[in-house]
């Protein structure tokens with residue numbers, strides 16, 4: 001793998017560690033952290049900071065029965081969520097989101113495929129498969145869009161993004177990412193505009209199909 005040059009910015013790492021980052025972005029951060037030693041170290045530093053803050057926080061009294069209730073629950077069976085390891089180009093956090101199965105791709109036309117991992121009103125996260133030389137189907141995102149390259153690479157007006165790199169785009173960035181020559185570019189992309197994407201793609205493809 002080439003050296004990772006585009007990392008998770010500090011404020012997003014802080015939000016991720018605090019647990020306040022919406023789920024779609026959190027999956028991108030977790031996946032990048034699993035690929036990037038530098039951001040893994042940053043994640044651990046933020047966790048240590050969080051622990052230090054907790055230790056200095058004031059105590060709050062809890063009810064008398066809480067301790068006995070908690071003790072009584074210790075032996076209760078807990079259904080644990082299975083955790084999956086990396087498979088091919090998909091790191092563990094993505095395999096866990098895929099529940100251990102291979103991605104189920106849906107065609108967007110022109111060889112571009114997507115596999116939606118999750119989507120709700122908070123946002124969505126999907127895998128994108130873009131053949132070499134093909135433009136990434138872009139869309140109107142209202143806030144932040146995070147794209148993590150898993151295989152291949154793409155380039156746009158802001159630079160070059162290879163495996164492990166994260167691109168952050170806000171609504172002010174007008175960009176046309178194009179997959180480079182070589183293996184197909186497979187990305188993990190999170191955005192806060194889940195429905196907008198689906199309705200925009202056919203419109204985006206219209207000029208390409210000339211319909």
Ligand SMILES: [Zn+2]
Nearest residue numbers: 007008036039
């Ligand atoms: Zn990093």
